[in-house]
Amino acid sequence: MARSRIEPPKRQGLTEPSLDDLLASIRACTLCRDNPLGPPLPVTPRPVLQLDPRARILVAGQAPGTRVHASGQPFTDPSGIRLREWMGINETVFYDPACVAVVPMGFCFPGQDAKGGDLPPRRECALKWHNRLFTAFQKPDLTLAVGLHAVRYHIALRGHPDLNGPALGPMVENWRAILDATDVMPMPHPSWRNNHWLKKNPWFGLELLPELRRRVALILKKQGREVHKGGAAV
Template sequence: MSSTSDPAGAEALDALVARIRACRICRDAPKGPPLPHEPRPVLRVSGGASILVASQAPGTKVHLSGLPFTDASGDRLRSWMGVDNQTFYDVSRIAIAPMGFCFPGQDAAGGDLPPRRECVATWHDGLFAALPPFRLILAVGRPAQAYHLARLGLAAHLKASLTETVAGWRQVRAAGAALAHPVAVYTLPHPSWRNTGWLKKNPFFERELLPQLQADIARALAGGQGGDAFR
């Protein structure tokens, strides 16, 4: 799955991904109630991807398929990004790493539970240390925003609510562009149908944010380097 010029680095990344996929911590040594079903960690990473989709956790359909975003949320996300299925699932170009690798189960109302805490505590720091810097990061949902903004030294841009954090997208993007390894960071709501009302109440998202996001994604996929990806 790795595609890097460093054979030792590629081998180490592949070994790490294999350990993540074999993880059963949330069933065998959980922080709180154990996972109520067999774990099935889902992620797609490589040493060559320029874009990271940092999502929340798999849903029921993804738990069954083993492939991220094989649901209506995935259709909406790909529309937001302006990419087709083939591009989205090309792991040499786009990495997908949720904050919780396994489907966390559902609450009494039928909504998905938050990502399991075990994943970040066990895997994420090592995973992102093993991956090269990305040119573009989609931080989908508040857990991903909190983790990746802190990881990049941009924690001050995490506001009191998701709406405020997304509304500050220009400032987040500019701050990422100023890093030693420039990266276009986009803080996004989850593309679930449950957020359709949010989209209607916040028209700036589709009118202003998405065109810039799609332009930056096109540049990143075309191989734009450094500051060139933000012009």
């Protein structure tokens, strides 16, 4: 199967639909049901994302799993609990669309492989929607790119494909340079599947996460939201 490369948007010469129009079209999308680039989705398409133009923090994840597909709300699973811990915020802040946008690389649950692992995000999604979406959405102050697909896409989107690497680990290790150049924080997925990697790389908790929490709190403070111990906000 031919694999076309997902390019970041060209910002000139596009007729730009409004964000509201795009979101309405995305929520009605059934493209993968009809199998353009892979097997049909194993479930009825249910795009899951959270996007409001006021949000200055973007969480760019992979794709919904079974629990998120069932709830229709992003990160309603153990990975979400860990991700909010990493960010230093609670559910109230995370699910306030004026604070946090959540835009995965694939909006619908892609199905599972023979070992029960989630399949990668559907490529149709980024090819059809993401460039248009990120043309309409003002660049956020901070992007948490969670997982390889999101890291690569968002680094290239900010005009720094030179900072992309062959694997996620080295890119997360290079987080300071990537963050300085792009405002993208490259992150592993908060899934339990990465427990071994997290254990082997204690600098992630000691160095990266404190900086992540500092930046998240600063952005929320600029929006008039104070983050207190435990992630509560007012």
